[in-house]
Amino acid sequence: MRTFVAVLLILGLMSMTLSTTSAWAADGDDADVSRPDFSREGGSIIASLIPQGKNTKIDIRFTVSPGTLSSVEGMDVDETASDEIDKKDFRSALFVIEVKGLSPGGEAKISAASNYFTSATEYWVFRSAGSPEWSNSMAENIALPDGANELVVHVTDGGPMDSDGLVNGSIRMVGGPRDSFWGYALGTLFIRFFGIFLMLLILMVGLMLSSRIFSYFEGKKKNKPYLPLTEEPEKNLTEESDETPAPVSPETAAAIGLAWHLHLKGQNRSSSPIMETEASEWIIHGRALSLNSRQGIFDRSHCISKETGEK
Amino acid sequence: MSWAYVFELIKNILVTQTGIPNLTFGQVFMMLVAFFFLYLAVAKRYEPLLLLPIGFGIFLVNFPLVPLMGFTEHGAPELIRAFYKYGVQWEIIPCVIFLGLGAMTDFGPLIANPKTLIIGAGAQLGVFITYIGVLFFGFSLKEAASVGIIGGADGPTTIYLTAKLAPHLLGANALAAYSYMAMVPLIQPPIMRLMTTPEQRKIRMRQLRVVSAREKLLFPLIASVLIILIIPAVAPLMGMFMFGNFMRESGVVKRLSDTAQHSLMNIVTIFLGLSVGATMQADVFLSWKPLLIFTFGLLDFVVCTFGGILTVHIMNRFLKEKINPLIGSAGVSAVPMSARVSQVEGLKYDPDNWLLMHAMGPNLAGVIGSAAAAGMFIAMFK
Numbered sequence: 001m002r003t004f005v006a007v008l009l010i011l012g013l014m015s016m017t018l019s020t021t022s023a024w025a026a027d028g029d030d031a032d033v034s035r036p037d038f039s040r041e042g043g044s045i046i047a048s049l050i051p052q053g054k055n056t057k058i059d060i061r062f063t064v065s066p067g068t069l070s071s072v073e074g075m076d077v078d079e080t081a082s083d084e085i086d087k088k089d090f091r092s093a094l095f096v097i098e099v100k101g102l103s104p105g106g107e108a109k110i111s112a113a114s115n116y117f118t119s120a121t122e123y124w125v126f127r128s129a130g131s132p133e134w135s136n137s138m139a140e141n142i143a144l145p146d147g148a149n150e151l152v153v154h155v156t157d158g159g160p161m162d163s164d165g166l167v168n169g170s171i172r173m174v175g176g177p178r179d180s181f182w183g184y185a186l187g188t189l190f191i192r193f194f195g196i197f198l199m200l201l202i203l204m205v206g207l208m209l210s211s212r213i214f215s216y217f218e219g220k221k222k223n224k225p226y227l228p229l230t231e232e233p234e235k236n237l238t239e240e241s242d243e244t245p246a247p248v249s250p251e252t253a254a255a256i257g258l259a260w261h262l263h264l265k266g267q268n269r270s271s272s273p274i275m276e277t278e279a280s281e282w283i284i285h286g287r288a289l290s291l292n293s294r295q296g297i298f299d300r301s302h303c304i305s306k307e308t309g310e311k
Numbered sequence: 312m313s314w315a316y317v318f319e320l321i322k323n324i325l326v327t328q329t330g331i332p333n334l335t336f337g338q339v340f341m342m343l344v345a346f347f348f349l350y351l352a353v354a355k356r357y358e359p360l361l362l363l364p365i366g367f368g369i370f371l372v373n374f375p376l377v378p379l380m381g382f383t384e385h386g387a388p389e390l391i392r393a394f395y396k397y398g399v400q401w402e403i404i405p406c407v408i409f410l411g412l413g414a415m416t417d418f419g420p421l422i423a424n425p426k427t428l429i430i431g432a433g434a435q436l437g438v439f440i441t442y443i444g445v446l447f448f449g450f451s452l453k454e455a456a457s458v459g460i461i462g463g464a465d466g467p468t469t470i471y472l473t474a475k476l477a478p479h480l481l482g483a484n485a486l487a488a489y490s491y492m493a494m495v496p497l498i499q500p501p502i503m504r505l506m507t508t509p510e511q512r513k514i515r516m517r518q519l520r521v522v523s524a525r526e527k528l529l530f531p532l533i534a535s536v537l538i539i540l541i542i543p544a545v546a547p548l549m550g551m552f553m554f555g556n557f558m559r560e561s562g563v564v565k566r567l568s569d570t571a572q573h574s575l576m577n578i579v580t581i582f583l584g585l586s587v588g589a590t591m592q593a594d595v596f597l598s599w600k601p602l603l604i605f606t607f608g609l610l611d612f613v614v615c616t617f618g619g620i621l622t623v624h625i626m627n628r629f630l631k632e633k634i635n636p637l638i639g640s641a642g643v644s645a646v647p648m649s650a651r652v653s654q655v656e657g658l659k660y661d662p663d664n665w666l667l668m669h670a671m672g673p674n675l676a677g678v679i680g681s682a683a684a685a686g687m688f689i690a691m692f693k
Contacts, residue, residue, distance in 0.1 A: 053452035055476075055692045185446055185455075192687040193439045199541045199683050200428040200676065206537050207425035207530075214526050 036060075036074040036093050045072040051092040051116060053184075058116040060177075062097060067108045067171075070098040075174065080126050084134045088181035092116065094126070099171040102157050108171055110153045117141075117149035117177060125153070125161045125175035137161060137175065151177060333375035337593030345370035345588070348486070357493035361466060361584050365486060368588020380589050395586040399481070404583045405471035406551045411576030412467070412678070413555025414568045416646075418530050420671035423519035426626070427638070427669075431676020433622025434642025435684045437462035437614030441607050448603055453477050456688040458604050461488045462611030463681025464495070464645040470587065471548060472685040476692060482591035483601035487608035495648045496655075498609070499616050499640045503656050506620045507636045512660040514635040516669045524560070531557040538683065544693065545686025552682070615643045619673065634669075641670035644677035 034057075036049035047060045062072050075094040077087040092114075099108050112123065123139035139151040158167035163174050248256075326332050348366035352359040372380055372391065379391045388396050398404040421427060442459035450458065453476035460472045461484055469488040473481045491498065531553035539546045558568040590596075619642030627633045637657050641650045650670035657666040 053692060055453075185443060185452065188691055189439045189443055192684070192691065193435065195542075195687055196435050196680055196683045197429070197432040199538065200432040200680060202541065203534060203537050203679070204425040204428040206533055207422060207428075210529065210533055211422065211425070211526065214523060218523060 036095075038072055038074075043069060045069055047072060047074065047093070047095065049074070049093055052088070053091060054116075058092070058114055060092065060095075060112050060114040060116070062095070062110070062112050064097075064099050064108050064110050066106070067099045067102040070100045070170070072097050075176075077176075080128075080133070080174075082126070082133050084132050085124070085178075086181060089178045090124075090176050091179055091181065091184075092177055094174065094176040097171075097173045099155075099173075100169070102169045102171065104169045105157050105167045106169070107154055107156045110155055110171075110173060111150050112153075112177060113144060113148050113150035114177075115146070115148040117151060118179065119143065119149060120179060120183070121149060121151060122178045123151045123153050123175060124178045125163075125173060127160065127163045127165075127174070129163075129165060130160065135160070328376075330375040330377075335375070335593060337597050338373040338375060341373040341591060341593045341596065342370055344591075345373065348490075351490070351493070355493075358489045360580055361485075361489045362493070364581055364584025365482075365489070365588035368585040369482075369591045370588075371585075372589040372592050380592065391585055391589040394582045395589060398579070398582050399470065399474050399586050400478070402471055402474055402547065404579045404586075405467035405474070406547045407575060407579045408467040408583065409548050409682075410551040410555040411571045411579075412646075413531070413552040413557075414559045414571040415576075416552075416556055416559075416675065416678075418527060418556065418675060419522045420519055420668050421675045422522045422526055422530055424669070424672045426630075426634075427672030428676040428679070429626060430619050430622050430634075430639055430642040430673035431678075431680035432642075432683075433625075434615045434619035434639070434644075434673070434677050435463065435680045436618025436621075437611040437616075438681070438684045440614045441611040444610065445603065445607050450600075450603075451477075453692060454480055454600075456691070457484055458607055459611065460484075460681065460685055460688065461491070461604070461608040462615040462643070463677070463684055464488065464492050464612065464615065464643045464649070465678060465681040466492065468548060468681050468685045470583065472688060475689060478590075479595065480600065480604065482587055482596055483604040484608075485587045486591070487605050490605075491608055491612045492645045492648065495612070495643070495645045496652050498612050499643070499649060499652050500656055502613060502616045503620065503637055503640050503652075506617065506624075509660055511636050512657060513664065514633050515661070515664055516635055516638075516666070517632060519668055524562075528557070528560040531560065534679070538679065542683055542686035542690060544689040545682050548682045548685065549679070552678075612643065616640045619643060619677075635664070635666055638666055638670040638673055642673040642677045642680070644674065644681050646674050646678060647671065649677075650674040 034050040036047040039046050039048070041061075044061050044063045047062065048057050049060075050057050062069060073096045075096050077085075077090050077094055080094065095112075097110055099110065102108055119141055121141060123137045124134055125137045126134055137153045137155075139153045142150045142152065144150055153161070153173070155161045155171050155173055157169060157171055158165060161173055161175075162171045164170070164172045345366045348362050348369065351357040352362035352366055368391065371377065378389045380395070381389050381392060383389060387393075438459045440459075441462055442455045445455045445458045446452070457469075457473040457477040457480055460469050463469065466485065466488050470481065470485050473484045477484075535550065535553045538549050555568075555571050558564050558571065616639075620636050620639035622642070623634050623636040623639035627636070635653075635657060637653045638650075641653045643649050650667060650673075653670035654665065654667040657664045
């Protein structure tokens with residue numbers, strides 16, 4: 001109980017220290033999405049980044065048709081600073097996509113494909129002049145044969161998702177793939193917790209089966225007829241054996257007991273010499289203490305004869 | 312040479328080469344934290360094997376200007392940084408400790424009653440509840456996973472997962488895990504009493520069957536196949552654990568088994584403790600996060616204990632031969648402390664009811680369960 005109090009005390013001290021030091025910097029460690037690297041592959045641009053909740057890099061391939069993909073840049077979610085969204089829902093990053101070569105007022109299909117996306121992934125678009133600033137682009141979510149998902153956004157030049165707002169033959173779209181953070185966190189929690197049950201359940205079944213197999217074989221071994229003593233193979237006594245010793249007949253047991261008794265009597269000993277030699281110093285000391293304490297019972301030296309007054 | 316020059320020189324030496332003017336309030340505070348844990352280790356004997364080196368690591372590293380956790384001018388790691396880099400950052404020491412633990416473990420009670428594996432799974436409830444709980448407080452997914460695993464009550468697993476996912480929380484997580492593991496006899500009994508009736512506490516369980524040496528020998532092989540096939544991410548921990556156990560049960564490499572159990576384990580424990588302690592420098596450690604980690608760590612242990620006992624209650628609904636729910640709390644790894652707690656609590660209500668060996672089953676299942684939970688988290692972030 002005192003330790004609990006001590007722990008509470010130290011926690012209190014720590015919180016006091018917090019108010020006196022500028023220790024809030026560790027808060028920044030939360031942002032674990034890496035800044036994306038971009039590479040161009042023909043008409044596509046590939047963004048490589050470590051998303052939230054991953055240790056390995058993922059790729060997002062951006063393509064557009066018609067028109068040409070001029071550039072794709074990464075953008076921090078914090079830069080949009082809006083209360084309309086939970087930034088945790090944007091688990092990869094935000095992207096600023098520039099498309100050129102369109103006819104004024106034309107429509108382009110911007111697609112983002114990655115095997116990090118799921119069938120539930122949406123593509124949300126940000127427009128600082130819009131109200132609300134954030135909106136769901138209602139992107140088509142297409143499952144590709146290689147296991148990836150492709151999000152296709154239909155954007156009109158000068159339309160609500162074009163952040164430059166101008167009908168000028170080019171589109172600037174700010175936004176990113178969005179997954180429900182809590183949906184993911186709770187979903188994975190559920191799956192993984194029951195995954196542990198499943199794993200240990202399989203191990204349990206495996207152990208039960210193996211124990212049955214062992215019992216079967218060992219039962220078979222026990223039922224084997226005993227070999228005559230002379231034919232029994234020599235055994236290395238130092239090896240540990242799990243086999244049950246062969247039963248000893250009552251006559252043999254009595255004979256062994258008698259022989260052991262006579263042997264000890266002949267040596268004028270009351271207990272096995274093995275037991276004595278194996279006793280540790282601690283046991284011997286304990287025995288000595290125990291015997292000494294018993295000695296008092298037999299010690300008559302303190303008794304004084306009433307008649308003679310002698311001890 | 313003027314006096315002014317001499318004074319300036321002295322001032323420069325004092326400021327740049329001695330510790331006193333560079334000592335901060337945070338460092339003094341961290342030294343007090345170090346003394347607290349050293350006190351717990353020495354006077355209270357709470358997990359002294361770990362808390363003592365951790366405490367001393369905290370103490371050493373919080374002196375100003377000490378060349379311990381940085382890098383030399385040639386870019387080489389300084390003394391404790393080297394222990395940390397090659398032992399913890401490279402994820403070697405926790406696995407070596409698992410090797411030693413495997414060599415120390417007798418899986419007999421678990422093999423004799425495999426049903427107790429389910430209790431070990433149920434006792435991981437707190438790991439996942441805490442994982443969600445800390446997310447509400449602004450922890451990232453990786454940080455949340457590393458905090459959640461504290462409830463697995465397995466020091467090496469906690470260190471392994473934290474070093475992998477959130478190394479900046481290593482000190483706080485390890486300290487919380489080992490502190491609460493030491494406090495299992497204080498944390499668990501009230502929950503055990505709350506969740507059981509006196510009649511349930513008196514349930515007697517059938518004596519465990521004798522497990523043959525061959526069964527024990529084959530267990531690490533069977534378990535490795537099943538566990539690693541399902542969760543490959545757990546192979547470094549479980550592989551070493553089962554390898555250690557196989558050495559023990561084979562009986563043909565006594566020297567290796569003894570080394571893994573004693574000398575090797577002791578050596579790596581020293582380096583692990585110092586390294587973990589040394590991560591707790593004032594400028595890194597003093598934040599609101601360790602505070603939350605300690606709070607949630609306690610909650611984690613409580614929920615894990617609850618989960619273990621609840622699992623036994625659920626199992627008892629389907630089983631003919633009832634299980635004493637007191638052994639449910641032993642699913643919280645912390646070998647063998649939590650099994651002992653089950654035994655002590657059981658004896659209070661029936662002096663002839665010896666639960667220790669029965670409780671060792673869920674206890675060992677808890678080790679496997681917490682390593683599996685760690686593997687699940689690692690796989691999740693891959």
